[in-house]
Amino acid sequence: MTDMRQNTDERMGPGAYLTPEEAKEFHKIFITSFLIFTVVAIVAHFLVWNWRPWL
Numbered sequence: 001m002t003d004m005r006q007n008t009d010e011r012m013g014p015g016a017y018l019t020p021e022e023a024k025e026f027h028k029i030f031i032t033s034f035l036i037f038t039v040v041a042i043v044a045h046f047l048v049w050n051w052r053p054w055l
Helices: 002-009 020-051
Strands: none
Touching: none
């Protein structure tokens, strides 16, 4: 029981399910995937603009 209490005390905020290290790792992956998605979207828009300009 003590180990369980100690483990939950490491978690930040009420209802938090990640330790600070896990949260940093998740944030790093999230930001990386968001940047990749943004680059792909920009390239796709550029290619469509070259094919059929909309302005």
